[in-house]
Amino acid sequence: MRHPLQTILAVFLVVGLASAWFAPARTAEAKPNIVLIFADDLGYGDVGCYGATKLKTPNIDRLASQGRRFTDAHSASAVCTPSRYALLSGEYPFRREVWGPAMNQSALLIDPDKTTLADLLKGQGYATACIGKWHLGFGSKPKPDWNADLKPGPLELGFDYYFGLPVVSSHPPFVLIENHRVLGLDPADPLVYGSTPPTTPYPEKMLRPGISGGKAAHALYKDDQLGTQFSAKAVSFIREHRDGPFFLYLATPHIHHPFTPDKRFIGTSQCGLYGDFIHELDWMVGQVLATLDELKLADRTLVIVTSDNGGMVNLTGQKAVRAGHRLNGDLLGFKFDAWEGGHRVPFIARWPGHIEPNSTSDQLICHVDMPATLAAAAGREIKTGECPDSLNVLPALTGAPKEPIRRRAVLAPVRKTHLALRDERWLYIGARGGGGFAGKVGQHMLGGPPAIQFAGEVNSDIENGKFKSDAPNEQLYDLQADPRQTTNVVRRNPEIAQRMKALLKRYQEGMTERE
Structure with missing residues (x-):
């Protein structure tokens, strides 16, 4: 017969071994995978679950039904570049005089010595990737050499991998970049500042400030295939890092002008190319969600879909308005404005088991809060000096605070x-x-x-x-x-x-x- 003390010791040994065996799994599960889908110029009224009737967004709407929809979420700026600056740096862009869109001669706008959103998550063991639109400049001084290594850039701000368009889909250069290099670049035909780029013309596609040359590199850039390419890269990254944790920042060129959906989406909405482009964006969201479902990662992944600023009433936007679509719902103003239509944006978050399904929040939140918030989800607190304007609004995602977490926000138009x-x-x-x-x-x-x-x-x-x-x-x-x-x-x-x-x-x- 075993002595009682031996039995007790045996039980403690088994429990201890079990704890040691399962502890890593619990630690990994405590850090959710994070997918942040950052749309371009998607207005408050451009999504079905926010009231759109002239187009359909079933995948984004499904995300909202499974998670939380925010009605008072804001970009820190009504302009694409400063909005991205705030999102990644946790700092208001006006502090660094970042007001308008960065063009092809811009140096990197975020100091590589600053702690970024990607840095915070990489420090917590995350594999990190930025796929899609960058629009924050490259290099340490103006007029970067597009034929050499483009650094510092995304990889110097905490991302392990980058694939995307360097500036914006409406302005040169119309090339693709992977990590530090322009894809398909022929040393015998370098990219040069000036003149007209060899690219397919589209309405509302601007060709200035010009970058020409690089015909082979330009040939790889197909406006109507960007959604397909970026979706495939995003899915590939998720598959490669399925064991997690991973952070995917998918910054779509949709729905910035020019409006260039793949031909299978043309004519599918009731408000022209504007709505058709949103349909392709929704398809992209669906590709990501389907991959998470297939790999059984949905329950372990925090997914956020939001936009860099409000909708723009450009020429294609004007056609959509005439067709009865309201880009920013009932809000006043448009992209670039200090009025609500410039910066109040869709914001949807899903994290099964943590975020209440089919819920709505009127908490005031801002994109500048993402570094502190997503770091908190990963078990990291912001330290003094890091991301100075970023507040942890995770309780607004996962709970129901009775008091506002964020009471004030500085919101920047282009002027x-x-x-x-x-x-x-x-x-x-x-x-x-x-x-x-x-x-x-x-x-x-x-x-x-x-x-x-x-x-x-x-x-x-x-x-x-x-x-x-x-x-x-x-x-x-x-x-x-x-x-x-x-x-x-x-x-x-x-x-x-x-x-x-x-x-x-x-x-x-x-x-x-x-x-």
């Missing part, structure tokens, strides 16, 4: 004169208008009062497509009572406006979100 401050229910803009484009109907850069009139929106400072002569030089909106921003109440609430103006100045002087 620095219109830098805006959100403070709970209030939005303050220190100038007249949206601070975006000011073109007329029928022009690519439609914006301002003409765009408001064209879209059938209403604002108390605007009449017949023009500013009223007595319109204030500042704006204040009560978004709780007036989410459409129909009425500028700055003259009724001068004390609130003054308080917010002073607070905005403190941010501009260096105050950060975690102070």
Whole structure:
């Protein structure tokens, strides 16, 4: 007969061995795979679950039914480059004077010595990849050499792998990059600054500032195949790293102009190429979700779908509006604006077992929060000096906080004169208008009062497509009572406006979100 002490010791030994055996598995499971799908110019009203009726997004809608849809999520900027700066750096872009889109002569805008979102996750053992649109510059000084190693770049900011388009689908160079090099580059035919690029023309595809030469490299870039290529690369990365944890940042060129969906999507929506391009985006989301399902990774993966800024009422966007589509829903303004339509964006998160299915949150969140939030999901806290404007809003994804986690946000249009401050229910803009484009109907850069009139929106400072002569030089909106921003109440609430103006100045002087 075994002595009782021997039995107890045997039990402890078995438990100890079991704990040692299963501990690594539990640790790995505690770190979810993370897929962040960052669409381009996808407006608040461009998705079915946010009210779109002239197009269908079954895959994105399914994600929302299985997760949480946010109604008060914002990009830190209404412009693509500064929005991406905030997402990856955890810092407001106005702090580094990043206001407009970076073009082909731009150096890398994020200091490689700064801690980025990818750095945080890589430090937690994640395999990291950026696939798709970069648009943050390359190299340590302006006019990078496109025929040499393009670094520093994504790989110097924490990504193990990069495949994508270097600038934006509307501007040169129209080439693909893998890690540090342009694909298909022939040393005998280098890329050179200037002249017209040898690329397929499309409406709303700009050819300046020019980069020419490199015919073999340009030939590999096929506008209508980017969605297919980037989806295949994303699926390949997931398969390769199925044992996890992995972080996939899939930055789609959809739905930025030019509108170049694969031919199988053309004519499938009720609002022209604008909606057709969204259909291809939804298909891309579906490819990622289907791969996670096939590999039985869905339950261990946090998936986020959002957009870099609001929808743009360019020429194709204008056709969509005429067809009855509302790019940004009932919000005022468009891409580039400080008005809500410029930066309030779709934001959907799914993490089975952690995020309540088919739920909605009105918590104020911002893309600048992604470094702290996704690091927290991976078990990492932000340290002093890292990602200074990033707040951990993970409880807003996984729980139901009774109090706001983020109470304020600094929101940037393309013009620095219109830098805006959100403070709970209030939005303050220190100038007249949206601070975006000011073109007329029928022009690519439609914006301002003409765009408001064209879209059938209403604002108390605007009449017949023009500013009223007595319109204030500042704006204040009560978004709780007036989410459409129909009425500028700055003259009724001068004390609130003054308080917010002073607070905005403190941010501009260096105050950060975690102070």
